[in-house]
Amino acid sequence: MISDQDPIVAIATAAGRGGIGVVRVSARQPLDGLIQALLGRALVPRHAHYLPFRDADGGIIDEGIALSFPAPHSYTGEHVLELQGHGGPVVLRRLLARCLQAGMEMGMRLAEPGEFTRRAFLNDRMDLAQAEAVADLIDASSEAAARSAAASMTGVFSAEVNGLADRIVHLRMLVEATLDFPEEEIEFLEKYQARETLAAIQADLARLLSQARQGAILREGLHVVLAGQPNVGKSSLLNALAGFDAAIVTPIAGTTRDKVVQQIDIDGVPLHVVDTAGLRETEDTVERIGIERTWAEIGKADVIVHLLDATRPGPELDAAITSRLPPRTPVLEVVNKIDLVEDGQIGQAQAAGAKRLPVSARTGQGLDALKRELLAIAGWNPSAESPYLARERHIHALLTAANHLELAAGHAAQSDRVLDLFAEELRLAHEALTSITGEFSSDDLLGVIFSRFCIGK
Numbered sequence: 165m166i167s168d169q170d171p172i173v174a175i176a177t178a179a180g181r182g183g184i185g186v187v188r189v190s191a192r193q194p195l196d197g198l199i200q201a202l203l204g205r206a207l208v209p210r211h212a213h214y215l216p217f218r219d220a221d222g223g224i225i226d227e228g229i230a231l232s233f234p235a236p237h238s239y240t241g242e243h244v245l246e247l248q249g250h251g252g253p254v255v256l257r258r259l260l261a262r263c264l265q266a267g268m269e270m271g272m273r274l275a276e277p278g279e280f281t282r283r284a285f286l287n288d289r290m291d292l293a294q295a296e297a298v299a300d301l302i303d304a305s306s307e308a309a310a311r312s313a314a315a316s317m318t319g320v321f322s323a324e325v326n327g328l329a330d331r332i333v334h335l336r337m338l339v340e341a342t343l344d345f346p347e348e349e350i351e352f353l354e355k356y357q358a359r360e361t362l363a364a365i366q367a368d369l370a371r372l373l374s375q376a377r378q379g380a381i382l383r384e385g386l387h388v389v390l391a392g393q394p395n396v397g398k399s400s401l402l403n404a405l406a407g408f409d410a411a412i413v414t415p416i417a418g419t420t421r422d423k424v425v426q427q428i429d430i431d432g433v434p435l436h437v438v439d440t441a442g443l444r445e446t447e448d449t450v451e452r453i454g455i456e457r458t459w460a461e462i463g464k465a466d467v468i469v470h471l472l473d474a475t476r477p478g479p480e481l482d483a484a485i486t487s488r489l490p491p492r493t494p495v496l497e498v499v500n501k502i503d504l505v506e507d508g509q510i511g512q513a514q515a516a517g518a519k520r521l522p523v524s525a526r527t528g529q530g531l532d533a534l535k536r537e538l539l540a541i542a543g544w545n546p547s548a549e550s551p552y553l554a555r556e557r558h559i560h561a562l563l564t565a566a567n568h569l570e571l572a573a574g575h576a577a578q579s580d581r582v583l584d585l586f587a588e589e590l591r592l593a594h595e596a597l598t599s600i601t602g603e604f605s606s607d608d609l610l611g612v613i614f615s616r617f618c619i620g621k
């Protein structure tokens with residue numbers, strides 16, 4: 165187990181070459197001695213000093229800017245020193261080695277991934293949801309994702325969560341005060357409009373949950389699986405969506421034997437589209453393995469596109485595929501190759517009642533509608549309030565809180581005395597919410613969260 169007491173150092177900028185590279189030191193104890201040893205002079209706090217960085221023998225490693233941030237006014241809340249030099253891998257490694265050497269007496273060691281941010285959390289510079297957003301901002305793969313990560317990082321999401329938690333605590337305090345005076349219990353609910361207050365909290369929690377779900381879509385992306393009989397045009401559709409040839413297209417059925425994944429971006433939402441082996445009865449062992457994998461992919465999908473061929477209805481096989489699709493995953497039925505049929509003929513392939521989207525992977529007809537429909541069926545709502553780049557963990561906690569509030573509402577609706585149960589459900593809802601910002605988080609959870617960061621952050 166690493167110690168949160170050690171002075172740490174790391175290269176804080178990305179690996180590889182760049183105009184600027186930063187080496188960062190953080191320590192509980194003041195860094196004056198280290199600064200003197202490294203730079204041969206003292207630094208004015210938070211002032212940029214242009215200096216040579218020298219090795220132990222006085223040879224110049226680089227020239228750059230040194231910045232000192234004494235505790236607590238720093239990223240980590242500890243004493244921080246930043247050396248900004250040129251961004252070459254060799255020069256930065258030399259600078260790092262020099263810091264380790266100069267800090268040896270202090271017990272300086274290399275930082276673990278996410279350790280700077282972990283310290284910022286431990287020193288109350290940010291809460292857990294904010295710390296997670298730092299990593300999400302760095303990892304953001306689209307502009308929309310970066311925007312919502314930034315909102316979470318600056319504490320907008322945390323403030324909403326804390327606001328709800330405070331309202332729950334307030335209601336709970338009222339109930340618990342009443343519990344000591346049994347004769348007043350019955351009037352309590354009316355007197356303090358407890359049911360109405362609870363309903364308002366539930367409504368706001370539901371809104372926050374929906375914003376968090378939008379954010380989860382931005383963060384994780386949507387897993388879309390293209391499934392259907394061989395030769396209906398799955399690979400062609402993937403290529404048309406991606407805008408270049410990612411999958412092999414041939415007129416021979418059974419060509420795509422393994423999966424091909426393509427990342428595409430629709431309105432800032434990342435989609436991972438999986439092209440699969442066509443689903444049919446087959447004797448070919450290799451192809452059969454591909455088909456088994458297809459079913460595995462289908463099981464993991466957020467959205468399934470069941471592709472049909474307008475020229476070749478084959479309704480029995482498609483009905484067989486439909487019957488095996490997981491019941492809870494949204495399915496979009498798409499009819500391809502409409503460039504080959506007369507208007508209206510597509511109707512032949514249509515099962516009664518099912519909504520089907522006509523497209524042509526060849527001409528691009530219907531692709532825009534398909535993209536819009538993909539987002540809509542996955543629950544993406546572009547007009548919703550700004551999403552928060554929430555994680556599975558946050559959504560789970562929000563859902564848990566919502567369930568306990570639901571149970572509390574159930575107790576409040578009963579006429580006999582259930583106020584202690586009402587209070588207990590409020591307590592559990594509150595506990596779930598505070599787990600988001602990390603008020604009561606275990607070391608294990610912290611370890612899992614921060615180990616996924618990059619080094620130097």
Ligand code: GDP
Nearest residue numbers: 395396397398399400413414415501524525526
């Ligand atoms: P997959 O087996 O489902 O992946 O099907 P492919 O994408 O390999 O396509 C099978 C054949 O159908 C190829 O010859 C494609 O060129 C053709 N094809 C695919 N989509 C269309 C389309 O929209 N219109 C026409 N005319 N041909 C298509």
Ligand code: ZN
Nearest residue numbers: 398399419420
């Ligand atoms: Zn294919």
